[in-house]
Amino acid sequence: MTNTPSKNQSESNPPRILLWVGIILIAIFCLAPVLWQVLTSFKINDAITAIPNVYIPTPNQLTLDHYLSLGGIFARYVFNSALVSFTSTLVCLAVGAPAAYTLARLKIPGENIILGCILIVSLFPYVLLFLGLLEIIKAVGLGNNYLALIIPYTAINLPLTILVLRSFFQQLPKDLEDSAKVDGYNTVQTLLKIVLPLTVPALVTTGILTFIFAWNEFIFALTFITREEMLTIPVAVARIGGASAFEVPYGPIAAATVVGTLPLIILVLLFQRRIVQGITAGAVKG
Secondary structure (H helix, E strand, O other): OOOOOOOHHHHHHHHHHHHHHHHHHHHHHHHHHHHHHHHHHEEEEEOOOOOOOOOOOOOHHHHHHHOOOOOOOOHHHHHHHHHHHHHHHHHHHHHHHHHHHHHHOOOOOOOOHHHHHHHHHHHHOOHHHHHHHHHHHHOOOOOOOOOOHHHHHHHHHHHHHHHHHHHHHHHHHHHHHHHHHHHOOOHHHHHHHHHHHOOOOHHHHHHHHHHHHHHHOOOHHHHOOOOOHOOOOOHHHHOOOOOOOOOHHHHHHHHHHHHHHHHHHHHHOOOOHHHHHHHHHHHHOO
């Protein structure tokens, strides 16, 4: 006797097929621009400007010249972006974590007013602060200094960091902190030895958001830093020029974009599990 599929199984197959078709289409939609940028970075100029477009280049249409044209100075730009982004992220977490814990656990006067102010600041368009910050940078002589980027990046990301971490701290059971107090831990010891180790996924998730903002920021980096050897990647990519005013160097720009994106991809892949844990915990909390 042969086994025939049940009615429920036959009815569930079409929705499952549609689900996978939807997933594939979404993946193609999201990855197509990235793949096209990578492909452009390897194609020769004639293949880039060819009409119709060359979607599958032949071996003689591929080259590494666009990457070689970036030169060794581009490694310096990567270092500048990494230094500013890592420092800003570390300072933001170091200041934001205690502030978030204070707002989550300690009863302080005017707590709702403080939270309201933090929320308003986090929603405020940071570009509108540009002229005021420029005058401050000129007044204190921070032009062409990494601090001219680290301090604003930290200040801009701090409200969001506090709000996100506060929600994670509120999720933790208070019994752990009560047990720590019984064992003789003060507030600082409880935060460092009990709370923070349990919220590592939240710290990683928030830190990566801060890092990505600092890595991709353009307006402040373009204005506050003018020395060639101190440029960050977004500004360096924007300054790539062709042989003439009428030439757009698509190949070198694509290569610079790929090189500038690789550190972010590596960072996300390294902390992928922590990111997923942090997002899942936040979703459960919500």
